[in-house]
Amino acid sequence: MSAILERVKPYLRINVILFAGLLAFLTPQVFANTPEGAAPHAAVTFLEIALILVFAKVFSIVERWKQPAVLGELLVGVILGNLALVGIHWFDAYKVDPNLKFLAELGVAILLFRTGLESNVSEMRRVGFRAFLIALAGVVITFSLGAFVIGPWLLPSLGAAAHYFLGAALTATSVGISARVFTDLGKIKTPEAKLVVGAAVIDDVIGLVVLAVVTGLVTTGAISFGVVSLTLGKAIIFLVGAIVLGQIFAPRLSKIFSRIHAGAGTKFTLVISFCLLFGSLAEQFGLAPIIGAFAAGLVLDPIHFTSFKNARIAEELKTELEKEESGLKHKILRIVHAHEERHIDDLVEPLSHFLVPIFFVLTGMNVDVSSLFNPKVLLLAGALTAIAFIGKYCSSFFAGPGINKMVIGFGMIPRGEVQLIFAAIGKELGVVSPEVFSAIVIVVIASTIFSPILLGYALREPRAA
Amino acid sequence: MSAILERVKPYLRINVILFAGLLAFLTPQVFANTPEGAAPHAAVTFLEIALILVFAKVFSIVERWKQPAVLGELLVGVILGNLALVGIHWFDAYKVDPNLKFLAELGVAILLFRTGLESNVSEMRRVGFRAFLIALAGVVITFSLGAFVIGPWLLPSLGAAAHYFLGAALTATSVGISARVFTDLGKIKTPEAKLVVGAAVIDDVIGLVVLAVVTGLVTTGAISFGVVSLTLGKAIIFLVGAIVLGQIFAPRLSKIFSRIHAGAGTKFTLVISFCLLFGSLAEQFGLAPIIGAFAAGLVLDPIHFTSFKNARIAEELKTELEKEESGLKHKILRIVHAHEERHIDDLVEPLSHFLVPIFFVLTGMNVDVSSLFNPKVLLLAGALTAIAFIGKYCSSFFAGPGINKMVIGFGMIPRGEVQLIFAAIGKELGVVSPEVFSAIVIVVIASTIFSPILLGYALREPRAA
Numbered sequence: 001m002s003a004i005l006e007r008v009k010p011y012l013r014i015n016v017i018l019f020a021g022l023l024a025f026l027t028p029q030v031f032a033n034t035p036e037g038a039a040p041h042a043a044v045t046f047l048e049i050a051l052i053l054v055f056a057k058v059f060s061i062v063e064r065w066k067q068p069a070v071l072g073e074l075l076v077g078v079i080l081g082n083l084a085l086v087g088i089h090w091f092d093a094y095k096v097d098p099n100l101k102f103l104a105e106l107g108v109a110i111l112l113f114r115t116g117l118e119s120n121v122s123e124m125r126r127v128g129f130r131a132f133l134i135a136l137a138g139v140v141i142t143f144s145l146g147a148f149v150i151g152p153w154l155l156p157s158l159g160a161a162a163h164y165f166l167g168a169a170l171t172a173t174s175v176g177i178s179a180r181v182f183t184d185l186g187k188i189k190t191p192e193a194k195l196v197v198g199a200a201v202i203d204d205v206i207g208l209v210v211l212a213v214v215t216g217l218v219t220t221g222a223i224s225f226g227v228v229s230l231t232l233g234k235a236i237i238f239l240v241g242a243i244v245l246g247q248i249f250a251p252r253l254s255k256i257f258s259r260i261h262a263g264a265g266t267k268f269t270l271v272i273s274f275c276l277l278f279g280s281l282a283e284q285f286g287l288a289p290i291i292g293a294f295a296a297g298l299v300l301d302p303i304h305f306t307s308f309k310n311a312r313i314a315e316e317l318k319t320e321l322e323k324e325e326s327g328l329k330h331k332i333l334r335i336v337h338a339h340e341e342r343h344i345d346d347l348v349e350p351l352s353h354f355l356v357p358i359f360f361v362l363t364g365m366n367v368d369v370s371s372l373f374n375p376k377v378l379l380l381a382g383a384l385t386a387i388a389f390i391g392k393y394c395s396s397f398f399a400g401p402g403i404n405k406m407v408i409g410f411g412m413i414p415r416g417e418v419q420l421i422f423a424a425i426g427k428e429l430g431v432v433s434p435e436v437f438s439a440i441v442i443v444v445i446a447s448t449i450f451s452p453i454l455l456g457y458a459l460r461e462p463r464a465a
Numbered sequence: 466m467s468a469i470l471e472r473v474k475p476y477l478r479i480n481v482i483l484f485a486g487l488l489a490f491l492t493p494q495v496f497a498n499t500p501e502g503a504a505p506h507a508a509v510t511f512l513e514i515a516l517i518l519v520f521a522k523v524f525s526i527v528e529r530w531k532q533p534a535v536l537g538e539l540l541v542g543v544i545l546g547n548l549a550l551v552g553i554h555w556f557d558a559y560k561v562d563p564n565l566k567f568l569a570e571l572g573v574a575i576l577l578f579r580t581g582l583e584s585n586v587s588e589m590r591r592v593g594f595r596a597f598l599i600a601l602a603g604v605v606i607t608f609s610l611g612a613f614v615i616g617p618w619l620l621p622s623l624g625a626a627a628h629y630f631l632g633a634a635l636t637a638t639s640v641g642i643s644a645r646v647f648t649d650l651g652k653i654k655t656p657e658a659k660l661v662v663g664a665a666v667i668d669d670v671i672g673l674v675v676l677a678v679v680t681g682l683v684t685t686g687a688i689s690f691g692v693v694s695l696t697l698g699k700a701i702i703f704l705v706g707a708i709v710l711g712q713i714f715a716p717r718l719s720k721i722f723s724r725i726h727a728g729a730g731t732k733f734t735l736v737i738s739f740c741l742l743f744g745s746l747a748e749q750f751g752l753a754p755i756i757g758a759f760a761a762g763l764v765l766d767p768i769h770f771t772s773f774k775n776a777r778i779a780e781e782l783k784t785e786l787e788k789e790e791s792g793l794k795h796k797i798l799r800i801v802h803a804h805e806e807r808h809i810d811d812l813v814e815p816l817s818h819f820l821v822p823i824f825f826v827l828t829g830m831n832v833d834v835s836s837l838f839n840p841k842v843l844l845l846a847g848a849l850t851a852i853a854f855i856g857k858y859c860s861s862f863f864a865g866p867g868i869n870k871m872v873i874g875f876g877m878i879p880r881g882e883v884q885l886i887f888a889a890i891g892k893e894l895g896v897v898s899p900e901v902f903s904a905i906v907i908v909v910i911a912s913t914i915f916s917p918i919l920l921g922y923a924l925r926e927p928r929a930a
Contacts, residue, residue: 041748042567042570042571042574042754043744043745043747043748043754044745045567046571046574046741046742046744046745046754047741047742047745049738049741050737050738050739050741050742050745051738053734053737053738054734054735054738056734057731057734057735060731098563098564099563099564099567102507102510102564102567105507106507106511109507109511266522266525268815268818268819269518269519269521269522269818270519270522272515272518272819273514273515273516273518273519274515276511276512276514276515277511277512277515279508279511280508280509280511280512280515282508283506283508289507289508289511347815348815350733350812350813350814350815350816351815351816351819353733353734354733354737354816
């Protein structure tokens with residue numbers, strides 16, 4: 001079986017590449033008919049989506065070298081978005097297609113919703129105080145270094161709000177990437193892994209609150225105690241309110257969800273509407289919609305539901321087993337029961353396969369490679385990467401006794417979704433210049449490439465006492 | 466279990482309604498900040514989507530009365546879209562939101578892709594000649610009555626192209642609705658059901674070719690033999706080419722698909738990109754993207770793939786059964802094998818739960834209820850409904866001996882997706898006026914309400930010899 005798989009794999013890769021080639025060949029033909037700047041025909045966006053998804057999948061080859069798929073998506077975006085430098089302008093229209101932009105915004109909301117689903121309130125309570133200390137220390141150190149050292153030093157022409165934005169962008173560890181590295185290396189059950197994932201979740205929340213505060217500062221223009229406390233207050237009311245109300249109503253919803261047998265469609269609708277409603281509510285509170293989506297995921301976490309497809313198998317097997325009585329029967333029933341339940345996330349997953357790569361590829365496309373030849377951008381990217389590493393490494397000193405601090409330090413390094421979202425929102429607000437944007441994305445790429453290597457090294461070392 | 470379910474159901478319904486109420490309450494707040502006409506914030510569209518999905522689900526209550534869910538979606542659209550008549554303008558912005566419009570276009574492409582997946586080339590060959598005759602007769606009769614009788618009689622001020630569009634809109638039976646009615650009534654295995662579904666598939670294809678030809682006529686402005694044959698030729702080359710190439714490559718793809726164990730994401734990406742690529746290709750051939758999506762579904766139909774989740778259960782059960790030898794073992798293995806394979810459609814289904822209701826609700830919103838007070842529209846809708854019934858009923862005379870012709874006649878009546886797509890495209894092209902649009906949607910609603918009733922009656926009658 002495995003031998004067949006090995007023989008088929010390269011063939012599949014070739015087919016995917018041929019498919020991508022055909023799509024790329026079609027692109028200039030389609031764009032010949034599209035007026036510059038206007039919202040294109042739906043069919044044009046269809047081709048763009050197909051191309052983005054297929055290329056992202058081709059570049060998911062980075063997973064073979066133990067790299068997360070998000071790296072491949074960013075790289076493909078960087079390459080396609082910069083082909084204009086060698087005279088190929090096929091992909092220029094992607095950056096201004098409003099349909100694509102909306103799908104990316106929807107995708108990132110779904111991604112944060114899923115991140116929320118991965119975390120839950122009680123798990124955060126368990127790893128508790130230590131994780132909170134690590135998270136807070138990491139946020140404070142990286143933010144301070146970014147906002148008060150690197151910002152004023154390398155970007156003196158920009159205002160304080162821009163410096164705060166820069167610092168804030170560096171704060172959040174990527175839950176997805178660090179959790180995935182621990183899983184890949186078979187270390188997800190270690191106390192270090194639990195602390196890192198716990199702290200990463202907490203600093204996601206802190207990071208999102210910081211984003212709300214900083215965005216409030218930028219949009220109102222002034223830096224005043226009133227603005228900060230109002231934004232912070234609204235953010236806390238929203239998040240705490242969502243979590244408290246969620247804790248009260250989630251078990252009820254859970255009961256209902258687990259009992260409805262008819263219509264996976266109904267559950268999907270409720271789940272996705274809940275996510276979008278929270279996103280929309282967050283904007284009412286002056287927060288980014290993604291914060292709402294994250295809160296929705298956090299609230300819905302305890303809800304499981306019966307898997308319809310698996311329930312059908314289970315039903316048939318049970319009917320058959322009714323007639324028998326043996327040890328085998330109990331073993332089989334155990335397997336069946338274990339598979340009867342499914343997580344909400346299973347409903348949302350296909351949607352995220354569709355939408356999330358669009359966000360990351362578009363983000364990569366907005367990286368201006370020509371700015372890499374700009375020594376200022378390179379210096380900025382280098383300095384930010386150094387801060388991103390140092391700030392999180394220092395936070396590991398709060399991990400307490402009996403913990404391998406090197407694992408914590410390296411485990412907290414990955415930056416990902418939240419940092420890219422900061423960059424995208426900052427660009428939208430006009431506070432993040434194209435050079436700073438490129439530098440921030442370079443930090444994500446650098447941290448994503450190096451942290452699995454460093455973490456792998458640390459996990460092979462003997463544990464510190 | 467069933468008792469619990471019955472007690473929970475009304476409670477769920479209340480929750481859904483409360484949820485919808487909350488969403489509706491939020492709507493005016495959000496829209497207060499949106500400038501008229503401009504593409505709204507992503508969060509505004511999020512709320513619109515949530516509202517559409519939840520209301521569509523509330524109105525899926527029509528399924529209790531044996532009505533298809535699409536009817537509920539149309540009705541909720543009609544209601545929300547016409548609240549402006551009683552002074553509530555919350556939903557006016559939905560009709561002009563470009564994000565929502567794009568999602569609807571994506572949704573209808575996915576719907577036609579799934580319709581293509583439901584049909585397949587060999588199945589169409591089996592029901593063969595008779596189904597083709599029924600389909601062709603139905604198309605010719607309804608088109609002729611619409612284009613050459615009703616059009617010139619009731620809409621004399623419009624040109625021949627508009628009359629052709631009107632006739633063409635009536636041609637296609639809804640595969641989805643008729644198949645669903647037969648399934649609901651437990652008659653899907655009868656020869657009548659096979660003929661109706663086969664003929665409905667064929668007249669979908671004929672209808673889509675007619676759409677291509679008529680659209681070509683309208684956009685080029687002139688009705689010439691050259692334009693007709695060019696459009697027809699391109700449509701045939703595209704469809705035949707897609708099907709022939711598909712038949713050659715699908716088994717290969719099938720082999721590869723069934724052997725890859727890693728990454729449901731990869732399969733999903735390939736499948737959805739294939740659909741979108743074909744949609745985009747179709748536009749290159751001067752056809753509607755939906756025709757391409759349908760062809761993609763037709764081509765991919767023979768491809769099945771291993772279900773990862775079920776495969777995991779199967780693996781565990783097989784390991785357990787290795788050690789045993791009994792009759793029970795074989796029975797269990799049979800059930801396991803039957804569930805190991807999954808259809809491509811399972812991958813696409815969640816995406817369609819998300820996107821398809823948006824298309825139908827938006828379509829319903831575009832129905833102008835005030836036009837119902839216009840006797841001309843009512844007369845037109847009545848006349849078109851009569852034609853839609855008569856044309857398809859006559860086609861049943863070609864069903865051959867031993868077949869209950871009443872079942873065929875009533876089974877061919879449902880109109881749905883394709884007719885609504887005609888109306889939407891016609892409106893876009895400017896050839897379908899708001900009054901004609903409303904009349905066409907009324908025909909869909911009338912045929913959708915009455916055909917299940919008529920078909921239920923015909924199926925209870927003794928079969929004709």
